[in-house]
Ligand SMILES: NC(=O)C1=CN([C@@H]2O[C@H](COP(=O)(O)OP(=O)(O)OC[C@H]3O[C@@H](n4cnc5c(N)ncnc54)[C@H](O)[C@@H]3O)[C@@H](O)[C@H]2O)[C@@H](O)CC1
């Protein structure tokens with residue numbers, strides 16, 4: 001299995017063309033954050049803004065409106081209960097992140113169904129957190145996962161156990177992981193110490209950066225925003241954009257961990273802009 005090396009950064013992150021505007025760098029929709037976990041959607045949205053997505057909207061519970069606007073004034077808000085506005089937004093973006101902090105109640109299920117029913121073939125759908133757990137639990141949701149869009153699952157080991165049926169103790173069997181990933185017809189980023197990426201073209205990549213300073217709630221939520229921004233704005237291959245995003249997230253953490261015992265998701269978010277400037281080709 002090949003490892004992801006630092007040269008992926010310059011291959012993917014390029015200087016911005018002078019003749020550009022926010023529309024050049026893609027539209028991202030974050031769908032998540034119930035009234036108890038608004039922070040997850042805010043971290044995902046904030047990461048997408050700081051990683052360079054041109055326009056970011058957060059579809060979340062109405063209770064999170066003030067927090068969203070005060071923490072990320074660059075992002076727009078939509079109440080995910082407002083079906084007409086929500087559906088029109090889903091149809092208008094390049095990348096959708098579904099699941100950070102969404103919870104696993106009937107409201108979350110309805111939100112997921114709405115997204116699945118309205119995604120189109122040119123879009124990328126990143127399924128994370130609660131949305132993975134709900135898809136794993138519900139045959140109806142599993143059947144409704146779009147087959148036309150580019151789908152990426154970002155499970156941690158417990159979420160992968162739920163989704164694939166492979167116990168955590170057996171997830172060192174890459175062949176078995178790959179069989180489960182291929183049957184999902186999607187890209188899978190299996191998050192752990194030394195995360196693994198399983199691509200639809202059969203390639204598997206291993207991440208050798210990142211460490212225990214990253215073990216804080218919200219770290220995966222933050223990764224989804226970086227992934228969405230990289231996919232939305234860059235021109236490199238789909239596989240390379242994903243690898244660059246995953247590498248960026250953990251490499252920033254390693255750099256900060258030289259001086260910090262714990263690296264917070266918000267620390268990573270606030271270093272994205274300078275890291276990308278230093279590492280652009
Ligand atoms: N500030 C916030 O709003 C936060 C919201 N979060 C959201 O909370 C929801 C539930 O996600 P959780 O992951 O917390 O809960 P889950 O219940 O889905 O997973 C946690 C369980 O998995 C086990 N586990 C085994 N291997 C693991 C691994 N490699 N990494 C992580 N867990 C492993 C843990 O021991 C624990 O029992 C998600 O929607 C998530 O996005 C979390 O991200 C935490 C922060």
Ligand SMILES: Nc1ncnc2c1ncn2[C@@H]1O[C@H](COP(=O)(O)OP(=O)(O)O)[C@@H](O)[C@H]1O
Nearest residue numbers: 156191192193210211212215217218219220221
């Ligand atoms: N010990 C570790 N070594 C390397 N990476 C880690 C470690 N602990 C956590 N991470 C990374 O942090 C992220 C955690 O994701 P996740 O569990 O989904 O967090 P959350 O749902 O709380 O946002 C993943 O990218 C994972 O690879």
Ligand SMILES: [Mg+2]
Nearest residue numbers: 129156220221
């Ligand atoms: Mg998570």
